[in-house]
Amino acid sequence: MIGKIIVDIPVAQVNRPFDYKIPKKFEALIQVGMRVKVPFGSRHLLGFVVELVDETNFDGKLKEISALLDYQPFLNQELISLAHQLAHDLQVFEISMLEAMLPNMLRVKYETRILIHDRQSFEAEMGILAQEAITKEDLEAKLSAYRIRKLVDQGIIELEYHVVDQTSQKYIKMVEPLLDQTGYQAILDNTPANYRNLRALLNYLRDVDDKQAIPAKSVMTDTKIDYQVLKRAQDKGWLRLNQVQAYRDPLKHLDLERSQKQDLKPEQLRAYETIALAIDTEKNDTFLVEGVTGSGKTEVYLQLIDRVVEKGQTALLLVPEISLTPQMVERVVGRFGQGVAVLHSGLSTAERYDEWRRILKHEAKIVVGARSSVFAPLENIGIIIMDEEHESTYKQSDNPRYHARQVAKLRAKYHHCPLVLGSATPSIESRTRAQVGNYHLITMKDRVNQAPLPPVQIVDMSQMLAQETLDEFSPLLKEAIQTRLDKQEQIILLLNRRGYSSYLMCRECGHVIQCPRCDISLTYHKHDAKLKCHYCDYREQVPQTCPQCGSRHLRGHGLGTQKVYESLQSLFPQARILRMDNDTTRRKGQHEQILNQFGQGQADILLGTQMIAKGLDFEKVTLVGVINADTSLNLPDFRAAEKSFQLLTQVAGRTGRGAYQGQVIIQTYNPQHYVLHFAQKHDYEGFYYYEMQRRHMAAYPPYYFMTLITVSSKYEGKALRKVYELKSQLNQSITGTNRDFILLGPSQSGIAKINNQYYFQLLLKYKQKSQIDQALDIILESNQSEVKNGIYVTIDNDPLFFM
Template sequence: MIAQVIIDIAAKQTDRIFEYHIPKELPDVKVGSRVVVPFGPRKLQGFVVGISERSNFSGKLRDLLLVVDEMPPLTNELVKLSAELAKEVFSYRITILKAMLPRVMRANYRKILTPITEKAKKMPYFQGDPIDLNEVDDIDNIAFIHKLLKAQDAKIEYIVENKAKTKTENQYMLTKSKKDYLTIYNSLRENATKQKNLLMDIIQNFNFYPKMQKQLEKDAEINTATLTSAVNKNWLKKKRVEVYRNPLAGFEGNTKISKDIKLNDEQQSALKYINSSIENKEAKTYLLEGITGSGKTEVYLHAINQALKDGRNALMLVPEISLTPQMVEQVKGRFGQEVAVLHSGLSEGELYDEWRRIRRGETRVVVGARSAVFAPLKNIGLIVIDEEHESSYKQDSDPRYHARDVALWRSKYNNCPVVLGSATPSLGSRARAQKGVYTLLRLTKRANQKKLPKVKLIDLKHVEFAGGQFDLSVELFNAIKERLAKKEQVILMLNRRGFANFMLCRECGFVLKCPNCDLSLTMHKDTNQMQCHYCGYSEIIPQVCPNCQSNKIRFLGTGTQKIQEELEELLPEARILRMDVDTTRKKGSYKNILDKFGNHEADILLGTQMIAKGLDFPNVTLVGVINADTGLWLPDYNASERTFELLTQVAGRAGRAEKTGEVIIQTYNPDHYAIQLAQSQNYERFYGYEMQVRHAGNYPPYFYTVLISIASKNEQNAAREAFKIKRKLQNNLHTDAIILGPTPSAISKLKNQYYYQILVKYKKEENLNNLLHQIQDSAQEIKKYGLNVYIDNEPERIR
């Protein structure tokens, strides 16, 4: 038999199938298997994407060397998906296949120097651990290694290592009858307390064995020494068994969720449509448009329950699962051990275990962030994408896929419905619903019959400020004080982290910039650092101007750290929690912060956009937006849409239970339509107005778009290549296609690379896909000159 293999090299020359003979010693090779194969002088990992009985190759095929896993990590469905996706997202197939696996399952390659001759084998140099050439950096050692290789005294061997490790623990099994253990117990001396404890546990819980060591030590109040002695006496037999790490350990016992929630008429109507498609195995797409608090989650949970009743499984995506532990808690509370969770906040071991549980068919509901769309779940009966408008569903690095597009493909493959849910659907999804491509389902009232919170706009150009920082208006400050007096809670949002946005010298006008990026450094007072939020560069906060040595320097702009400091000065009695990238770096920190706030251990939750979605706290009666304009004037065609979505979403956090909610939005642009319509939370009017703006500008959803970015350390080289690509596009596309650029990106320098970009807008171009694949392949040739070309189909951001 012949294995068709995609090897682990992302390049034009290797982006094809290589054939290998399957030796009789490897009977377990299947489609989706990870294998180790010889490739030239090296050994590489690869994925089997097909098996055939014969080959068209006239020479002798090389043998597969090794099958890495007992069970193929990829299903047939995912293998087919990788081929389809490679055509659409301009990525090499191996890159997509690797993206479908947890990080820990990606191959680790080592180059080992091995002695050949007897003389070399006796050298002291080779008497210790194997010499890993990736770790050799001493110039004398490098010269010596070259000498050995030239004399053919040594050779380089390539080793493929699998980093994925299973977790094992000790399990203890019984070796005797209950009667025998009773006899042994009676023969022990009185002071053999620990041994008696163990034997009594065995006698009383005979049918509950075998037991894991941790459980046994706890139940019998014994230690490892007692167990070792019991094994030596043949009372027990010990073996290592695989156990799963539990990423949901913190969620157990926290759920107070009723499983018998009755849906209102609108929810019932929406569910009826979705359930019909589940039962009839229809690959239909539903857009569930429901105002904040309208009970979209309950519709999801009831629909998942229907899929499980039908003997099928369910996949649910949320924009960033580590930001929405409440959603995990609800799903876990409803479906218990049948739930698996996949997101980047898990440890590598937890992610590996959850992924294997899914692949082995031990779970039926998968909840996860963007990459969970590749979960190896079989027999899918329902796919849900919550907050479908979120830009985080689009991967902004290779492979540049959109989770929604992958979900739609999997829906067709599995003949199951997709539910896209949002209070503020993306314009593209809403337009498809209007055309009948998607089926629109509406929830127009809150599930608890309460009204939406009253939203007030504050014009920052004409207000008095509390404190000396010009951030909190007196009106917002008084509203916060009023809530604190009533023992109610407040959520405050500012979508900008750090303390100050930039440092300015008032003497010479110098602004402290990142040496790697075309951006000013942000001040982080708590770490005494100026930081770049793009490349991670940092330096100590200067005391004088680095340019003219003047001490007349100012730190301007506002971030969440500065707001926290100001609130602590103005309201010393208030308990404040801050939630941004800086406070949530540690594992579990998101959940810890939200749990504290949910348990009323804090009065104010201050954060960036991560607090705008997925939170449901009944005691929050005030939401304040410190500055609504942070994203409004970005050089991005959908900046208004993003602003409207964010303000509408965060406003929905107020008054979600019995108490009436209020929202105060501070802005310097109170007349802007996105802010005006967010005040009235009128999505339909916003949709109508914004569609007119998009139509006038020839932007999505009226046009398809492709963004081509060219990067180089040399700006002239990037510009030259960009113009070359533009000429190729002009010569091959129709005249009604719009080609904008090349132009420097809005952030023209990132991580020491200068970026130029070309935007193609089109309605129908049959040749474009082939043309872009040619440009992608040509990019391989110019990579050696330090040029990189990136192609982003339907980019979320155009800068």
């Protein structure tokens, strides 16, 4: 038997399966999708089995697979085929795609070991006695790379590479009673009264109704004994101590209540019946559900999932980011119980691994999670749902740069099931596909409670500046906050910028303190007196004097959530305030903790960045305030208007969802901007058609497809030469034969330097991807050799990030 193996080396020269002989001892065990250890040159590497065949075209002697890392495949045949297709579509290496599909715990590490063949010569070179085990780090601390290479060439030492598997299972101790009630009572009658611990255990075991195994931790807690007492009892033959494998439960901290199906309103019922027909007929249709905030899209999702599960199929529900997950998870698990697996970045590595195994063992029929859960190894999928489909977090920002919607379409096609895309503000591209009939458009214009969408007031902050009364809050917003506090209602305030001040500037010389590794100013964080870079995570203490002129007059400029939090405490000292941004949610579980506090009425005001704008449903929220609507309007991104409109519409939808009337106040220095005009009217249709005109004039998506080619290097000159070389190469291979091809650049990235790397970009616009595929493949392959010169070329099809 021959195994075709993709080897863990992400370079063009080995971006193909290699044939390996399967030893007899593995033939009955090996399956497609398993991870194996294989010899490759002088090393042993991880490999993925992508095919098993009986013959090979290789003329030489085949090497054998060294070891199986798994005894079950972690990727099924569908995912293996999907990785192959995505590698081609995204211009990435197949091994990169396969590894992206797996939880981190299933990605191996490599360990270099030093074998000493001539101990005397080695000790003479090192100047010390050789230890039994010497590490690569020990060796490099003593000798130069040249000397190490010479020792290897002379055969004095050998470098041996080992694959270190990171997988681990959780085990718990169990107590298995061996006697019946009569037996334990007889022993108890003969046990002296002063043997209190043993008597407590015997009483407990006698009274256990079900003589099944019990977690040892529970026994010890209930009887107040330690583990040594259990071991003594085992020695006496009263019980048996077993160790069993257990899953880590990521939902153990949630107090979930079972929820029941709700009666669907007419618009909900129409959406449900339309999609249910595609489920029953196994049609691979894509549905765009455009429903205003509060229209009951989630209940439709849950009832569609229920229909699929009743048919014996599985379901995949995607949410865009971890902040959306807690409430959605509670609703899904509350409806379907333990048959739900959760996959998102907020879980520990071990928890994600255990959830993955539950899916493989068919113990979970429903998966809910963020972007990477689109690769969950579900079989017989009956429906795939993407909630808030417009969110940019569905796009992976580094290699492999896949979009979850792209992957979901391929999986839905494979399983002959519908794909449901839901949003109050669909992406321009998705809405256009619905307009031309590629997607089925389903609109839900009414809220479930029949309440009107909240009125939106625009406050011109430039008028506040003219009156010299400027602070973070307009008089209107301050008055509205106080009114809600007096009524014991709740408030959500949005400022999409964390930190205390955007930058620190010297008032005498105008110097702004920059990140030494990036072409951007450092953000001032007051609570720990640090300046931080939000791109490379560089940190430094706030200087006492200006580094340029020595002045002590340094002042923070711009607004961040920390500063607004401080102002709120000063203006409303009686208010209970929670802040939710990347700084307050770094530790596991902090998202849920903050949202639970707010949901249980333990706070009056929730202040945060965009993570509070979506998916939250709190009945007592009657006021939403946007501190500064301009933070994202003026970014150098053709989607800036779309993202701003979506954010404002989503955050406005957090109020007026229950019995209370809601209100929205948006503060801006740009009150005439068209985005604010449409957001004030909750007019997605008007915004869509206006934005389409602008996109058409500028030849942007959805009228053109785009690819972003980025060249980076520590050396600005090298990166610049390379990007011009690529431009020339593309002009020769594409421009001459293609009128619909537009090449923009080279230009510096929005941030020219990040973490000591200079970035230059080329932007390609075209009508058909097939027109540029060959040219991009050549770039991918030919630029592998540039890596050793410190030049990196990346290709991003359908880019969402330009900074």
